[in-house]
Amino acid sequence: xxxxxxxxxxxxxxxxxxxxxxxxxxxxxxxxxxxxxxxxxxxxxxxxxxxxxxxxxxxxxxxxxxxxxxxxxxxxxxxxxxxxxxxxxx
Amino acid sequence: xxxxxxxxxxxxxxxxxxxxxxxxxxxxxxxxxxxxxxxxxxxxxxxxxxxxxxxxxxxxxxxxxxxxxxxxxxxxxxxxxxxxxxxxxxxxxxxxxxxxxxxxxxxxxxxxxxxxxxxxxxxxxxxxxxxxxxxxxxxxxxxxxxxxxxxxxxxxxxxxxxxxxxxxxxxxxxxxxxxxxxxxxxxxxxxxxxxxxxxxxxxxxxxxxxxxxxxxxxxxxxxxxxxxxxxxxxxxxxxxxxxxxxxxxxxxxxxxxxxxxxxxxxxxxxxxxxxxxxxxxxxxxxxxxxxxxxxxxxxxxxxxxxxxxxxxxxxxxxxxxxxxxxxxxxxxxxxxxxxxxxxxxxxxxxxxxxxxxxxxxxxxxxxxxxxxxxxxxxxxxxxxxxxxxxxxxxxxxxxxxxxxxxxxxxxxxxxxxxxxxxxxxxxxxxxxxxxxxxxxxxxxxxxxxxxxxxxxxxxxxxxxxxxxxxxxxxxxxxxxxxxxxxxxxxxxxxxxxxxxxxxxxxxxxxxxxxxxxxxxxxxxxxxxxxxxxxxxxxxxxxxxxxxxxx
Numbered sequence: 001x002x003x004x005x006x007x008x009x010x011x012x013x014x015x016x017x018x019x020x021x022x023x024x025x026x027x028x029x030x031x032x033x034x035x036x037x038x039x040x041x042x043x044x045x046x047x048x049x050x051x052x053x054x055x056x057x058x059x060x061x062x063x064x065x066x067x068x069x070x071x072x073x074x075x076x077x078x079x080x081x082x083x084x085x086x087x088x089x090x
Numbered sequence: 091x092x093x094x095x096x097x098x099x100x101x102x103x104x105x106x107x108x109x110x111x112x113x114x115x116x117x118x119x120x121x122x123x124x125x126x127x128x129x130x131x132x133x134x135x136x137x138x139x140x141x142x143x144x145x146x147x148x149x150x151x152x153x154x155x156x157x158x159x160x161x162x163x164x165x166x167x168x169x170x171x172x173x174x175x176x177x178x179x180x181x182x183x184x185x186x187x188x189x190x191x192x193x194x195x196x197x198x199x200x201x202x203x204x205x206x207x208x209x210x211x212x213x214x215x216x217x218x219x220x221x222x223x224x225x226x227x228x229x230x231x232x233x234x235x236x237x238x239x240x241x242x243x244x245x246x247x248x249x250x251x252x253x254x255x256x257x258x259x260x261x262x263x264x265x266x267x268x269x270x271x272x273x274x275x276x277x278x279x280x281x282x283x284x285x286x287x288x289x290x291x292x293x294x295x296x297x298x299x300x301x302x303x304x305x306x307x308x309x310x311x312x313x314x315x316x317x318x319x320x321x322x323x324x325x326x327x328x329x330x331x332x333x334x335x336x337x338x339x340x341x342x343x344x345x346x347x348x349x350x351x352x353x354x355x356x357x358x359x360x361x362x363x364x365x366x367x368x369x370x371x372x373x374x375x376x377x378x379x380x381x382x383x384x385x386x387x388x389x390x391x392x393x394x395x396x397x398x399x400x401x402x403x404x405x406x407x408x409x410x411x412x413x414x415x416x417x418x419x420x421x422x423x424x425x426x427x428x429x430x431x432x433x434x435x436x437x438x439x440x441x442x443x444x445x446x447x448x449x450x451x452x453x454x455x456x457x458x459x460x461x462x463x464x465x466x467x468x469x470x471x472x473x474x475x476x477x478x479x480x481x482x483x484x485x486x487x488x489x490x491x492x493x494x495x496x497x498x499x500x501x502x503x504x505x506x507x508x509x510x511x512x513x514x515x516x517x518x519x520x521x522x523x524x525x526x527x528x529x530x531x532x533x534x535x536x537x538x539x540x541x542x543x544x545x546x547x548x549x550x551x552x553x554x555x556x557x558x559x560x561x562x563x564x565x566x567x568x569x570x571x572x573x574x575x576x577x578x579x580x581x582x583x584x585x586x587x588x589x590x591x592x593x594x595x596x597x598x599x600x601x602x603x604x605x606x607x608x609x610x611x612x613x614x615x616x617x618x619x620x621x622x623x624x625x626x627x628x629x630x631x632x633x634x635x636x637x638x639x640x
Binding site: 042044045 | 181184185187188309337346350381387391617
């Protein structure tokens with residue numbers, strides 16, 4: 001267990017990215033304003049829609065980091081890593 | 091019946107019929123075992139990969155909530171009560187990324203099908219498991235009710251119904267008979283299959299609405315300006331502005347607590363858990379967390395349809411003569427689109443309400459069967475008996491939802507979902523915290539849950555809608571002893587956590603016996619193919635192996 005319990009930098013980075021993706025969109029005071037408008041959209045609206053994209057990116061990066069790390073841990077602990085190959089494609 | 095639009099009605103019926111046929115066909119689709127086992131019927135045999143899961147999750151997360159309730163709230167009172175759904179659906183994915191894989195692993199290694207199974211195993215407490223099950227079933231009902239309200243709005247716009255009670259409810263009853271029939275006969279696969287059709291229709295409708303309507307209505311700039319003007323106008327009943335175009339400082343706390351509370355609550359609902367557990371391995375849900383935000387974009391654009399309805403000056407007076415903001419979007423489509431396309435849009439909304447209603451009722455039924463029927467009523471039930479009880483329970487849950495539709499204030503239908511959220515959020519400490527630590531004491535959790543449920547329900551009851559004078563008129567209240575307006579669910583959650591932590595410290599100090607944890611730390615990291623990770627049919631000693639997970 002001790003080997004598994006050690007937290008790797010990859011987990012830290014993924015964790016920080018995920019926490020930021022939760023906290024920043026909740027800081028209403030940073031975006032509750034009308035100007036500047038973009039294609040007629042007030043800042044309040046386009047900024048939040050833009051966060052949909054940001055969040056998809058941060059979660060994707062976290063996914064890559066965590067998957068790589070998890071695969072390594074599983075290989076290290078002698079578990080079958082084959083399941084990661086079986087995933088998806090449906 | 092008055093002024094029925096036959097073109098729209100014909101198209102809606104045709105699409106409904108097609109969908110129903112597909113639902114029945116789905117019973118034979120990718121069958122991995124017999125449908126009379128609970129696992130087959132309720133979890134689709136647990137073999138869904140990333141792609142189907144994406145549709146399935148989209149199918150139950152984006153519902154009449156998205157098409158009717160959120161735009162209606164935007165139409166009626168603007169950003170605080172409506173657009174919070176955008177940050178809500180943005181932050182929900184990082185949140186589930188963090189804990190859902192652990193739930194998948196522990197469930198698959200221990201054969202859990204419901205969140206209450208997990209809580210029962212983790213805390214060795216049947217009482218806590220029962221509390222989680224009852225909360226899940228109760229909280230799902232208003233959420234299904236919201237779907238009913240959505241369908242009702244569509245039918246009403248097409249001119250079905252009238253001012254007598256029977257005429258008004260008849261189309262609704264027909265829709266539910268269809269839903270009940272195919273849910274009953276094919277379980278989770280029917281909604282999974284239909285989710286494809288539904289999403290296809292929805293993309294079409296959204297695409298058309300977003301590209302076509304702004305031009306018709308004079309451009310985004312003028313749509314936003316019309317909304318701004320409406321929100322700043324004084325409401326004659328309350329003497330305050332109608333709503334918030336952009337939240338003012340006093341609205342910040344309401345906005346972010348609604349978003350955070352809804353996000354934390356979403357994956358406590360039994361149907362979301364069902365969808366996650368039906369995935370093939372522990373990382374499907376994480377990968378989905380990265381691709382699901384596509385739906386959030388849709389949600390945001392759909393929310394803005396509420397502002398378009400303001401600009402287009404739609405008439406939201408219902409057939410009973412009362413204003414009903416839920417009609418804003420269907421009436422907008424009716425007014426701005428040709429009849430045939432409005433028909434397609436209405437079918438998309440109706441199917442989009444049916445699919446989640448089916449998934450939700452199946453999940454609530456699973457909870458009832460496993461955690462109430464089997465644990466408390468009939469311990470030696472066979473898989474076939476369980477599946478049968480589950481099917482009956484799913485019907486009962488739908489009737490429960492009907493009670494909410496008929497009994498509650500429907501002028502703000504979003505509120506139905508937020509009420510469910512107040513309740514379901516109280517299972518968060520037991521489920522999510524339990525995935526990471528076993529520190530909480532079972533009695534502390536149970537007490538925290540009970541107090542928060544009671545406090546939350548009473549507080550929500552005491553919110554009276556100023557226009558209709560009905561109770562349960564909103565989901566915002568001040569934090570006790572302050573003037574800060576927040577989502578009741580999140581305050582109750584805070585109270586729940588404080589009580590649970592304080593009592594755990596006390597009970598641990600007094601060395602009160604705690605339940606036995608039957609899970610192992612390694613269970614939380616297990617993946618498909620690992621030793622001990624079983625499919626449920628094996629666990630239930632179900633006839634024959636079911637290797638076909640391809």
